[in-house]
Amino acid sequence: MKLGLQMGYWGSKAPSGALELVKEAEALGYDSVWTAEAYGSDALTPLAWWGSHTSKIKLGTAIMQLSARTPTAAAMAAITLDYLSDGRFIMGVGASGPQVVEGWYGAPYPKPLARTKEYVEIVRSVLRREGPVSYDGEFYQLPYGGGEGLGKALKSTVHPLRGDLPIFLAAEGPKNVSLAAQIADGWFPFWFSPKSNDFYSLALQDGFKARGEAYDSSKFEVICPMPIVINDDIEKAADAIRPMIALYIGGMGAKAKNFHADVFVRMGYEAECARIQDLFLAGAKGEAMASIPMTMIEDVALIGPKDKIRHDLERWKETVITTVVTGGDIDSLRTLAELIL
Numbered sequence: 001m002k003l004g005l006q007m008g009y010w011g012s013k014a015p016s017g018a019l020e021l022v023k024e025a026e027a028l029g030y031d032s033v034w035t036a037e038a039y040g041s042d043a044l045t046p047l048a049w050w051g052s053h054t055s056k057i058k059l060g061t062a063i064m065q066l067s068a069r070t071p072t073a074a075a076m077a078a079i080t081l082d083y084l085s086d087g088r089f090i091m092g093v094g095a096s097g098p099q100v101v102e103g104w105y106g107a108p109y110p111k112p113l114a115r116t117k118e119y120v121e122i123v124r125s126v127l128r129r130e131g132p133v134s135y136d137g138e139f140y141q142l143p144y145g146g147g148e149g150l151g152k153a154l155k156s157t158v159h160p161l162r163g164d165l166p167i168f169l170a171a172e173g174p175k176n177v178s179l180a181a182q183i184a185d186g187w188f189p190f191w192f193s194p195k196s197n198d199f200y201s202l203a204l205q206d207g208f209k210a211r212g213e214a215y216d217s218s219k220f221e222v223i224c225p226m227p228i229v230i231n232d233d234i235e236k237a238a239d240a241i242r243p244m245i246a247l248y249i250g251g252m253g254a255k256a257k258n259f260h261a262d263v264f265v266r267m268g269y270e271a272e273c274a275r276i277q278d279l280f281l282a283g284a285k286g287e288a289m290a291s292i293p294m295t296m297i298e299d300v301a302l303i304g305p306k307d308k309i310r311h312d313l314e315r316w317k318e319t320v321i322t323t324v325v326t327g328g329d330i331d332s333l334r335t336l337a338e339l340i341l
Contacts (some may be wrong), residue, residue, distance in 0.1 A: 001317055002034040003340045004325035005333070006062070006225055010041035022050045024330050025057060028337040031088070032058035034223075034325055037065060039104040044077050051085040060090035062188055062325070063170045064222065066112075067105040071119045071140060072133065075126035079137040079160045087161055092223075093119070094170030097253050113179055115139045120167055120183050122286065128163045129156055168223060172259045174203040181207025186221030191248070191263045193299040194315040196203050199266065201320055224321040228328070230309060230335055234294075237303035242289040245297065246254060249273050250288050251278025269296055 005025040007018060015057060021255040022033050033050060037043040043061040051059050059081065064074060074093070082089040095101070097113035102109050118137040125133050132153035135142040143151025168186035171177045180187040189200065208217045227244065248260040249303035261273045261296065279288035302309045302316075316324065 001321065001340060002031040002224065002323040003029075003055075003336065004034055004060075005030050006034050006325045006327045007036075007046065007329065008034075009036040009038050009043070014041070018289055019050060019053055021330060021333065023053060025333055026054045028333060029341050030057060030333070030337070031323060032060050032223075032325070034060045034092070034225075036062055036328045037068065039100060042068070044081060047089070048081055048084060051081070051088065053232065055086075056088075058088045058090055059085050060168070060223070062168075062225065063091045063092045063094035063096075065096040065100070065105075066093055066116060066119050067101045067107045069247075070102065071122035071143070072126055074119075075123045076156070078123070079127070079156065079158055082161045082165055083158075084090055086232075090166050090168060090186075091123070092168040092170065092186075094188070097133070097259060099119040099254060111138075112316050113175055116169065116179065117183060120169075124168065126156055127160050127165055129160060131155060160177070166221075169220065172263050174199070177203035177205035178210070181217070181220065182210045183241045187220070188223050188225070189321075190225060191245075191260060191300045192224045192226070192319075192321065193267055194319050196263075196267060197319040204320065221322050222320045223323045224316075225324055225325045226316075227303075228324075228326045228332075228336060229301070229303045230306060230332060231303070232305045234308070238294055238297045239289075241297050241301050242292050243285075245292050245300075246276055246280055246285060246288040250285075250308060255281060264296065266269065267296075267299060272296060306335065306339065307318075313339065 005022065025033060035043040035046050043064050047059040071323050078089060078091045095116055098109035101107050118217055122133065122135050122140060132155045134153040143153055165186040168188055169180035169184040170188040170190065171180045177187060177200055184339055207216060225239050229237040229240045249264060252260055254257065255277050261277065264273050275291050276288045279291060297303065302312055326336060
């Protein structure tokens with residue numbers, strides 16, 4: 001099992017000490033560093049900066065939002081960053097959710113699976129550079145059929161460093177997970193639990209079957225963001241996770257359409273999710289956090305003393321996960337390298 005560093009997206013301002021964390025992760029043998037974006041900092045710019053100060057660690061986006069860039073703009077960014085980093089870039093993309101897509105980007109959200117498939121097909125066409133890019137899809141048309149009527153199919157002026165640059169998909173529902181196995185090189189789960197491993201394994205196998213017998217599924221990566229809190233006091237460790245779970249179940253999506261809550265519902269926490277949502281949306285965030293049971297936290301996170309984490313980690317090693325991605329300060333990074341690498 002490999003280890004990755006999750007830097008996420010920024011809060012109210014740029015975080016301090018980020019470059020030192022990335023450099024330390026590389027020195028410790030971390031395989032990759034990952035960024036994210038919501039509606040503040042972007043996912044690409046920090047990687048360019050950190051990539052200029054490192055030489056080995058892979059640079060990945062977890063994730064670039066589809067609606068933030070056209071497919072060709074995303075491909076241009078991938079080509080550029082891959083060259084600047086000497087072939088270390090991994091392009092992680094995802095559909096995000098309707099509140100962000102329609103509220104922030106002013107774009108329609110429906111049919112995210114079909115839109116994702118078209119998006120990836122166009123990006124791969126740009127990267128292969130086999131000819132001018134033309135596409136006639138439901139969501140994307142190249143050249144554009146309206147406007148001045150002067151649109152021309154074009155081919156990237158830059159020859160990509162890697163025509164097979166890896167593309168990973170973020171997915172939570174079974175159909176999305178199958179799509180990742182069908183069209184991508186890797187999958188980002190979110191709130192993964194070992195108890196759900198069989199469920200996800202079947203979804204991945206469905207995607208591999210659709211891909212065809214020639215595909216070697218052993219090359220497929222599963223990059224799992226995982227909260228890890230090392231603390232001799234298990235309750236204090238759990239309290240460090242509760243705000244994030246409450247936010248994603250209660251506030252990262254509408255009550256009737258919250259993909260993160262759906263993940264926990266499939267684990268058997270339907271009643272708990274309903275209560276967390278009701279409390280969070282009513283403004284009782286403290287009560288929402290307090291209502292999260294310990295079992296729910298330990299299903300998706302590693303918490304407690306080092307020996308407990310080392311013991312609990314064995315469950316995760318028996319799953320489809322190939323890389324654990326987590327964050328923390330420099331001392332935490334060193335401890336995690338000792339436990340996992």
